[in-house]
Amino acid sequence: MADFRVCVVLSLLCAIAVSVESKYMVYDTAQGVVKGKLNVHMVPHTHDDVGWLKTVDQYYVGSNNSIQGACVQNVLDSMVQSLLVDKNRKFIYVEQAFFQRWWRDQSEAIQETVKRLVSSGQLELINGGWCMHDEAAPHYIDMIDQTTLGHKFIKQQFNVTPRIGWQIDPFGHSAVQAYLLGAEVGFDSVFFGRIDYQDRAKRKGDKQLEVIWRASKSLGSSSQIFAGAFPENYEPPSGFYFEVNDDSPIVQDDINLFDYNVQERVNDFVAAALFQANITRTNHVMWTMGTDFKYQYAESWFRNMDKLIHYVNQDGRVNALYSTPSIYTDAKYAETDSWPLKENDYFPYASDINTYWTGYFTSRPGVKGYVRMLSGYYLAARQLEVMKGRNKAGPTTDSLGDALGIAQHHDGVSGTEQQHVANDYSKRLAIGQKETEVVVAESIACMVSSTPGCGSLATNFQQCPLLNISYCPPTETDLSSGKKLVVVVYNSLGWKRSDVIRLPVVSENIAVYDSNGKEIEYQLLPIVNDAIALRNYYTTAYTGKSPSSTPKYSLAFTASVPPLGFTTYVISTTKKPASNSVNEAFYKHTETGKDWIEVGTGNLKLIYSGSEGKLSQYVNSRSSITASMKQSYSFYAGFDGTTGEQASGAYIFRPNGTYTIGTQEQTPIKVLNGPIYDEVHQKINPWIYQITRVFKNKEHAEVEFTVGPIPVDDGVGKEIVTQITTTMKSNKTFYTDSNGRDFLQRIRDYREDWDLEVNQPIAGNYYPVNLGIYLKDETSELSLLVDRSVGGSSIVDGQLELMLHRRLLYDDGKGVAEALNETVCVGNDCRGLTVQGKYYLRIDPVGVGAKWRRSYGQEIYSPLLLAFTEQDEKTGTNFQVSTFSGMDSSYSLPDNVALLTLQELEDGKILLRLAHLYEIGEDKDLSVMTSVELKKLFAKRKITNVSEMSLSANQGREEMEKKRLVWKVEGSKEDKSPTTQRGAPIDPQKLVVELAPMEIRTFIVTLQGKTIPRRLVSSDLIPQ
């Protein structure tokens, strides 16, 4: 018995069981767009994170698969094979950090094949940066740099320019992304997967997922872009996943086998297409056929897509085709529809009622700080590389550029990667930094020697990357043996500047001389014990050995440096104790109980209440501002998610109560005075230490915070914030920057695009802060500037809040699969990560705050670069040059212009980027057309050619503008700005670059005699 178990089924199937011989089947996949039908654009793609759960290298080679099965080599190798099978198949690839290294590994034959595939459009490289950068934490200069890096590779190898922005995974989308890294690089459209769930719902209902995004108030319609948010995510419709081992039903079209399902799959396809058509304008919908690290074996996808296209088109209800976002964009453009207008940005991103992706604005503040520091350093180093002349054999700044490019990834500087991956980013950055230090040292040596070919480059310049924690061996040496310490101070800004330099020293018998040999004022403040302990621990953790000496003082003096140039200072020992009056009683304990402690000797004074140990007032005697001001710390308890609810984690900020810090445990404040600045030391609690500095010659206060190790023994993760509280009536309104560039208005508990349902009154009002955050009332503006990317908000009128550090104990379920619980170890002694950083605080009369925010913002981004060398007293200095500007010595860039890029390319040409720093209306004087004289910028070198380029420098600007698509905007929403201003094309004779507000212009500059690259020497640049 038990025979014939399936004769019931059998009777149905016997009809088809007659032996039809199967044979080779050719699928018709040639279909293009068909007018009058619903066109389903199937876009085969893979999303390859440049680091996340595994490192970028591990993803590339496919190691460490126990964490995540992913191998980019598999994707690229197999994709090529599959494209060769059928010329109608298409594929897009995005991340050049992967693609270019794969490219280098290929045989010439494969390279030729791939060139043909790119040239025919079968393989399209889109987005095309080194990575798909984050849009909250990166600085716009980093975004430009990493995009340029990728676009350059693509241009060089394939002579093509990417047309499409493809930011499908970042967790919210910035204005700068849309207009700068979109329109200004020549993209015809940008697509993304993640927008607020409430926004998405409304847009689906209104068919407004696809918009014209006009993100720049200043540049208006001249920088707008077609922007499409996907209906769900960047994956295929449910049931159409065809990765090896995926469990979507494959298309089984062999009638001789069982489970034949062609009609069923065609029906599924049509249903999914119609569903999407219902929320999409025009007869075109896009299906993103792929997701993270898919196409490990590309054929498994293409085999099924071939069949779908074949049978769906046989069916005829809808039209299925292999497509790319370019083809899709062109199809959209070809429709006569006009499109909804979208302004501002898509922050913050919430994926669910309690799931606000605003924690990552601050996650891994150490990494964020390191990236920002190196970003400014990379900018300066490239300038110095230009001055020295790029050395083909290396060292170069390229490895730092590569590491920074990788670090901008949306699971890199965002802080949402696994710990070992964060370590990997830092390692890459450190390696790049180390190589770049050599470039910097050589260039400085070259410039100071001023001999042709830079002489022997004998002078060995050291740099102090750990100066932020007062570790700097060259300054900590005992100079009593007659040696002198030479400090070369380089200014990468286009303006002359003065800034206070602080160096750790071991002795109080000090004298400081300027480049003319004139002794100058300085001060010494003791380095407090807390700082020394931290210094020793972290220096040991980072260098592998404990410091051999312990500095006693922080030596400070004011350096004054020409634009794009340097000055030297010399520090020596005096035989007698310093006569400097400050040195005699250079600090005092403030008596507790005294209610009025005035700090600051210049225009700015901060008033503290000694009894409360707290800041109480902000006074600027010049601008007549007197404001009540409090500063406080508190923490949010991280929701633990143990009840199955959303936890607070690397991505998500979900507070579970607010707790004030330090009211009980605070020790009395300590005030240290000096001729250059005063310091207020506050030990807020055992793990928060704060130094506030008020400079005699500056009208902002600098707050240096040291937070950590955040205690978690109570089982509660904590997110540490600081608040600056005034009585200003800010009416729910505040402003945060977009990637350090434009400021956007934020209104608490409000969204411009839809009626916000407020679920998370704190997390839902957080925004990324890269440059600063401010608020205002009718009389004044309160601004905070930051030294790295953080999250910030104004939860209460008159108050600004920054989240400084986070330590959490639960994973937030968004994939990273780790709690954000950073530790640092020395041997087996591991401690929660301590973060030290700074923010800067100022109140201006209303309407004039921008000037400080913009100009001092540049100084924060580009601090003075210091290099040290020792000099024997007997031999004396062998520097021919002790001060120098790379520009015409009489020239300075206008106050509203920044030099974003000055870089020598492989072919010896110079990549130059100039940026107007102000938005329209931001400053009454500076928000105007301005100009830069290239002849003065390049001083004595003859400019033989200047070509204006797209922002990523991969095509001529004019050519790009010619190709620009002119989209129709719905209704009366045409450009509301007055005629958008742009600088005029550059006159090849005058070589003056005009810059309109917020305009960034990119040039390739050819200098005489540079067709065969040779070393530039500083004498080429020095005014004679």
Added chain:
Amino acid sequence: MADFRVCVVLSLLCAIAVSVESKYMVYDTAQGVVKGKLNVHMVPHTHDDVGWLKTVDQYYVGSNNSIQGACVQNVLDSMVQSLLVDKNRKFIYVEQAFFQRWWRDQSEAIQETVKRLVSSGQLELINGGWCMHDEAAPHYIDMIDQTTLGHKFIKQQFNVTPRIGWQIDPFGHSAVQAYLLGAEVGFDSVFFGRIDYQDRAKRKGDKQLEVIWRASKSLGSSSQIFAGAFPENYEPPSGFYFEVNDDSPIVQDDINLFDYNVQERVNDFVAAALFQANITRTNHVMWTMGTDFKYQYAESWFRNMDKLIHYVNQDGRVNALYSTPSIYTDAKYAETDSWPLKENDYFPYASDINTYWTGYFTSRPGVKGYVRMLSGYYLAARQLEVMKGRNKAGPTTDSLGDALGIAQHHDGVSGTEQQHVANDYSKRLAIGQKETEVVVAESIACMVSSTPGCGSLATNFQQCPLLNISYCPPTETDLSSGKKLVVVVYNSLGWKRSDVIRLPVVSENIAVYDSNGKEIEYQLLPIVNDAIALRNYYTTAYTGKSPSSTPKYSLAFTASVPPLGFTTYVISTTKKPASNSVNEAFYKHTETGKDWIEVGTGNLKLIYSGSEGKLSQYVNSRSSITASMKQSYSFYAGFDGTTGEQASGAYIFRPNGTYTIGTQEQTPIKVLNGPIYDEVHQKINPWIYQITRVFKNKEHAEVEFTVGPIPVDDGVGKEIVTQITTTMKSNKTFYTDSNGRDFLQRIRDYREDWDLEVNQPIAGNYYPVNLGIYLKDETSELSLLVDRSVGGSSIVDGQLELMLHRRLLYDDGKGVAEALNETVCVGNDCRGLTVQGKYYLRIDPVGVGAKWRRSYGQEIYSPLLLAFTEQDEKTGTNFQVSTFSGMDSSYSLPDNVALLTLQELEDGKILLRLAHLYEIGEDKDLSVMTSVELKKLFAKRKITNVSEMSLSANQGREEMEKKRLVWKVEGSKEDKSPTTQRGAPIDPQKLVVELAPMEIRTFIVTLQGKTIPRRLVSSDLIPQ
């Protein structure tokens, strides 16, 4: 702070961080065998189950991946691409059920490419059957057929013959596999992964994993083969798995990336190689680089193997090479070593102390029964197809051959597949059966009509596949309207035979006539209610509708049929009640309490004790045997494994106590008498019903058991066994067959090859039984023959035990991931599967049992084939032929010869296999050289050519023997048998085939005029 997190690491790495440009790397993979070094033969392979967790079609197309990610198309598609990348790369492929269907799907270009790959040896097809058949449950004829099917495809498409047996996964290895499906198909070696863990341990210690396996006592060294058991399994050494997403460390050889690990991986490689060398003879070890369904993207493996070969050979400690089992075998053969001798087989297989893979000998007895039934049917149908002439346009027997080929898989008939897959096998078999029924019906119609071209084939012959449960619509019709039922009885054996036919009928007014029109004796016994209920339920379950009538009687008569021929019988209604005396009181209830109930009217009598309701004695008056005999049922409780221990399941038999069945609940026995046979009905308990039949003219008893639904409401899985107990002193020794062919001696709690540590005294003594099991003492032999594959043993001296059915509630953790809990449903009414089957019982004087076992064994395998048609009384029979033999009418095959295959090939030639049925020494008369006269076998057709072939018919026998490797056997263990006998080469004039004991000879016979195939008609074959 928190910058430079990895400067410690950094300082180590900076040295290598200098920008070495990576570039295309060519790996040297050309290495062959190197003398004097340890050679690591890397054999890239995939193991593609022809059904297991998914159906064969689902595995092929890659659907149903939620159960198991596996797609054979991916493997084959990507393998071809990877082999093309480097001509040194190699791959083996095994399962032709997959390969041939993939082949049909390919373009001509790919087919040409693959032919080149096969011809160059890059792609080697080994084993080459339709599947990798199980070695416990299949009948040797099925093994030959499925191997022939695959080998034929390979020969036709590629003109090659597989050299290697590759039974890497089956759960124990049979003698028949080694000598018949190994040596006799011309294999040079056979490899496998699973042998008893104790055996393996000993063999590793003694370097005896590789042996010369001489598995046939009769054929001795002429049928031996080099056999290698793998050290662990058929996977790569730990850490060398390179499937997409596998987590073995990939070989990272890009010095520019992190995690560079070449030396580490080379060291791992060398260590694994040396470890294996330590347990392996000669300087050659094989690494099986692959496992189940791997190479979904072949490049992920080859990429890493390329690198390993390159760097390991650079290292030079060992020699790594791409290899195949053929190359490995040749390398072993080239060594001068002699090898250990292995005899008998590798059953049973235990993988751990309590993990005896002896449950699957019985798992899914319904499937096993169905396969065995169709095996015999397929044999007969192919004979009938020859007689009719193969119809190119179909129907043919091919689909049944294909389905049977697939079902022999080691997770097919083994019963170790998931339920839905078991259903799929049955569906395929049923479809094949249905098509074959048409071939059979047409052939019979053709033969009875005897007109050239078979006339109109008008006669519609029905068959009754559910006759085993008394469902046969043609016999259940009311014949009172003057219709007659014609029964054509076909005998596929080479001997004339007489057998009792039993048919369900609705009336007692019956007459039966033979082919001469002479009324013959018959009997009618009532069909009992239990049987009717079962019939109705299962007929409904299998056909989808309930039977329209209910038969009352089982009509029985004796049919006598010429060899390879048929006879017709006619059944009609008599007006009067049957005069037959038996009909008057055809059955009686036996009085309970009567202690001596004698059953049987011929030589054999069974004596029952009515008071106990049990068999007590076996008496054969002819052979003067009187034996005490008990028969009983019991069950083993299946170990439930809930404590984390090994559970009893589809693979594993792990009893947790033995429980006697039916002592409490048994109803009184019922005896039914008839002139042809008597029946004893025993309702052992509510779910075991047994009918024992004693035939007047036969000297064995037939026991028909109906077991099920096995109750499991008590949460205990049960494995049902029956025991036949005598007082024979069998001294722990019994005999079971190898795949229905040779009998092997088994000794309880003993293994020939090592000192057995007895862990499982029951499960560890179970063996597969396909034909039968017997034991003996000094005077007599007790034999049981079975109708399907079961597990059996002799747990107690004098007792034989068969496991009839299993129903278990826990998975045994060997991958199938289901409990073996079969149910059958009618609508929503699902019941545990009931199994009905038969075994046959006989006692012979010692030394003469073989004759019954061999000859009656053939009759069980090849029961008479019945076809039915109705005849109108008025028109009379239109049969020209009512009895017929396909051979010369005076001829019969010798008693010791069976016709295994008579099949028309696509080219019209005839495939013929003849088998000697006796082993050396098995029977004093029949274990001798015998012969078959082909001229008489093919009677009136002129034979123009006879070529002797290898067993799988893919090469000439002579050619095969010429290539045979002559292995050295260790020590004095040369062939112990007297000079091995083989039949002489066939004389082309005499055309007489000699057959030595156990010899099977295979021929391709060309008949005159058959070069252009045309229909054979029966007249061609009928003696004139």
